[in-house]
Amino acid sequence: MDEQKAKQIADYIFKDVFGIENYYSLEQLQKKFAIDIPSTQKVSCTLSKKDTWTISSKENKIASQKAIADQFKKDEWMRKKKSIGSVEDILKAWDEINYLTGEKYVNSQEVAESDGIYNSASVYHSMSVFDSKNIIFSYKIFDCNYMLASRDDSSCTLGIRTKESIFCSSGFEISWSNKVSKSMYIHDGFDLYECLFCSHIRSRKYCIANMQFEKEEYFKLKNNIIKWILKD
Structure with missing residues (x-):
């Protein structure tokens, strides 16, 4: 694992979550998204x-x-x-x-700048990673794939700033949630798809701040939110 490979992984996650090409360097990604994630x-x-x-x-x-x-x-x-x-x-x-x-690595390959990595591959600047691969700037990750600036997650895929969650994918700022995908700023959610700024709701899609929206107006607002997130 080197910085070039780590950047490729980060680019892939970024595009999946935000729908656009990543224009940040690794250092910029760490400062913007992982500033509060424990690191080596x-x-x-x-x-x-x-x-x-x-x-x-x-x-x-x-x-x-x-x-x-x-x-x-x-x-x-x-x-x-x-x-x-x-x-x-x-x-x-x-x-x-x-x-x-x-730099404790057990049964792991392509690991750099990390510590406490077990049965994992392609891990960069992370610690306490178990049975996972393609992990960047993350902490306490279990059975996950393609995670950036995330912590305390299990069985999640393609997440940025996903925290204390399980079976979540393609999301940003998801916390204490289960089976949430294509969503942003979700806390304590279950079985959600394409939701934004929602808490404590179950089995919903196209919701913003716990309010139901039509699909078209939802995506219009989501595009504005992505611009707001990435604004420097």
Whole structure:
């Protein structure tokens, strides 16, 4: 995974959600949509002195998973036995060999600038991602595909700023919802299609602020809302 591949994924999500080509850079997308999404921090690996990425940058001793594996190949992380006379001696000895592991990837491919990635592929600048693919600037994602600047979601597809939701797709600013698609600014919705700024409603389409609209007038207003969202 590199920035070019990440940009291609972001472009695909952006066009699906907003219906237009993405004209933002990756950095601009992060600042506009992911500013409040927990993200990895770049730190120096204590062992290799190279950059690594971690969920926590507060620890002084952080080593990349690769650097730790490389050290294992040299000596299996074993040391010569020395005299231990107290708990303090044990704690000191442990501190000498204990590093917080960064860039933790398990059974994952094409991952960059991320940490805590499990059974996933094509993940960029994200953390705590499980069984997912094509994830950008996101946190705590489970069994999802093509998600940008999202968090705490399961079984969602093609979302930007989707939060605490399940089985949602092609949406923007969807939160605490289930089976919502092609919608924007939805909270606590269920079984919604093409709705905007709605909360607590069920099994509806072409609604705005919990009011029913005709299809034609709905899309006219939706186009204006998209322009408003993307206005710098």
